[in-house]
Amino acid sequence: MNVLINDIPYTLPADARLADALRLIEAAPPYAAAVNRQFVPRSSHAEHRLQPDDRIEVIRPVTGG
Numbered sequence: 001m002n003v004l005i006n007d008i009p010y011t012l013p014a015d016a017r018l019a020d021a022l023r024l025i026e027a028a029p030p031y032a033a034a035v036n037r038q039f040v041p042r043s044s045h046a047e048h049r050l051q052p053d054d055r056i057e058v059i060r061p062v063t064g065g
Helices: 018-024
Strands: 002-005 008-011 032-035 039-040 057-061
Touching: 002 018, 008 032, 018 032
Parallel strands: 002 057
Antiparallel strands: 002 008, 032 039, 032 057
């Protein structure tokens, strides 16, 4: 299935979960993840089933002042 991760197209297996997408881009903590603008708690990443054309955003915290 095709998804967008941070606006970049990727292809994942039909049964992919959010955790699979995060492994694909080698996301390293700390980060937050959202699917179709809905925050997904880290405890649900392995269970959250992706759908074709989902938009996944991986956001890293920014510090400074």
